[in-house]
Amino acid sequence: MTDITRIKPGERMSQAASHGGLVWLAGQCGIAGQSVTEQTQDALAKVEALLLEAGSDKTRILSATIWLSDIASYDELNAVWDAWIPDGCAPARACGEARLAGEGYDVEIICVAAIA
Template identity: 60%
Template sequence: MTQIERSHTGPRMSQIVKHGETIYLAGQVGTAGASVAQQTQDCLDKIDTLLAEAGSDKSRILQCTIWLSDMADFAAMNAVWDAWVPEGQTPARACGEAKLARPDFLVEMIVVAAA
């Protein structure tokens, strides 16, 4: 049976779950109240850190789901995303609008990556 490893585990969730060669990250948010560009960069910085801890990096992201509190922020979020994601190694991605956990969160990203 394939082992499941969990890191940064709390009563509600783990920030990293690794199953075999697949890494799942919990939804990452940025600094509450900051601009969507800053929150996006914060999310991406956290994703970089968590993937490195799990033995991976952004070039190995398989899928990213992005939630915006307002689709009017799509272009601003994409400007930061496009500067970060490795050319030629873009993951499968979906982006939608959702009410996030707090009104001062503007973006949340959920990542699945290969180890």
Template identity: 60%
Template sequence: MIERIETGQRMSKIVKHNGVAYLCGQVGAGDTVAEQTRDCLSRVDALLEKAGSSREHILQAIVWLSDMADFDEMNAVWDAWVPEGHAPARACGEAKLARDVLKVEIIVTAAIPD
């Protein structure tokens, strides 16, 4: 069974299937990469909770930066957020994001514990 949560015409914020939660890409508010990353990860936390999961159950994360020069600044926030011993498989790349003010977007897939 597939469960879609907060579904609109274009996308669902969460799709659950076979014990896995797939979150739509999250962006955050703020002027700096650190601010946007913190806000983005706060939104990920809220969606994970709504899906019945948590950051300890993240399987994979894909991080898009508008400029790879911001890699270290984003990682400083990311590293503080990921629980020790629970780092997911992760990829990070540079991409043109949906709006010019966006500096980071994060896509997460997480297990839903029984």
């Protein structure tokens, strides 16, 4: 399995895995208890760092799935997302409401990107 690269592997999961010119990121969250704006900013900073480590960047994101603990915060999330994603680079994206893994988490962002 040398053609698969795992980034920040753990016992349960890796933060990212790449193969065949693509990188898949695990769900990235901000700090529990912060505002949706702050959690989104933190999650996107983690996404960006993982993409760079994998040899990619936010202009190469192919798809993003975003989970919110309350869909009423959709506009707050989008204000951060829209400022973060470069013009002309918007990926395919889905956003939905879900109960997240722990108390106080309100945003989780999952991406797939092409490697440069």
